[in-house]
Amino acid sequence: MSFRHSLLAVAVVLSVTACSSTPAEGPAPGPSAMNGPRATVGSLRLPLPSGATYTEHSQDGLLDGCVAEGTVVCEARLLDLRTAPNSDAPINLPSTKRAFGWYTGTDLPTCITPASPPGKATGATGSTLLDSGFAPIGSKRAEYGRWKVTCENSAQNNQVRMWWLPTSRILVVQYGSFPGWDAKMDTMLAGATFG
Template identity: 65%
Template sequence: MRSRSFRRSVLAVSVVLSAAACTTSTDGRPQPVPTVTAAGPAGDRIDVGTMHVTLPAGAKYTAHSQDGLLDGCITEGTVVCEARLLDLREATSDPNAPINLPSAKRPFGWYTGTDVPTCITAASPPGEAATATGSTLVESGFKPVGTKNAEYGRWQVSCEDATQNNEVRMWWLPTSKILVVEYGAFAGWDAKMDTLLTGATFT
């Protein structure tokens, strides 16, 4: 039970501004219920590990969901998971955690799970996405996240359901252990994510 829910939380993962209520799982451990920041007209400031960012106006952030599928998701309008902002410090410190470290040097480097990657898009949120069948790196290097330099990659992802083929962008801060993944990337979201990350601050 722990490894399944832990793996889901690792896939995409984070921290909150409001206090999280808890339920109890079948193994007796407390589990967080969904903790979502409200959508504000000027954008809300959220904390992900040591990183602090301001959401686009009207966007919401789910730090933790009960099933782990929406952990770290940014939501806008009908899009359930436009991008994920994850604090992987706990996951990467556990030698038994089922995790692949993010890397722009491998085909599915944006995917930290050890199971089969899925094609999360605007039309296919986590839990409903088709299996990813390919992931081709088309751009890599470094991009700024606030005053830090993140390992950056962009992949063209092919899916079992070809209508879900899309691009994925990733920023990985290996020292801070913060991962940002943008799903179904296109010009509008790219610009928002670039603005959000350029304005990031750290403590």
């Protein structure tokens, strides 16, 4: 076999391996962590980008579990649904099988974006699933979904990404998705550890 054919065979094997799926919370590859602070949510230890902050609890409760960076007060939310505030209240478990699948409340969600943080966002009017499957959080595979969300204020229309670990009951939601923040979220989640 020639060197070129050997390289082609290796490329095919790597491509097939990369395309195989793993059930929720199964093993997943992950690159090295980011060099910023860490957020701890349940058993999840998540590295944050340099300069980012994590608000475990805020006085008004609106920013509980929020990851913030720069002037954006809630780019993503990290929740342990076993210990969430009002854990006695009815919730919808995260699921890609319903329109607002990232939202655990029983009312309609608001359109949280970089320009409209919790408490200032208008109500959502619609949600369309764009992508779903499994995606890595550190060594685990989470149920993953991306929705296009329409809002009462059309300037707040956006996309929302969700990762759900049903056994750990950890929910990660990225608000106002855009390519630069998508890449940061993917890197953060790849560097996650559990313990």
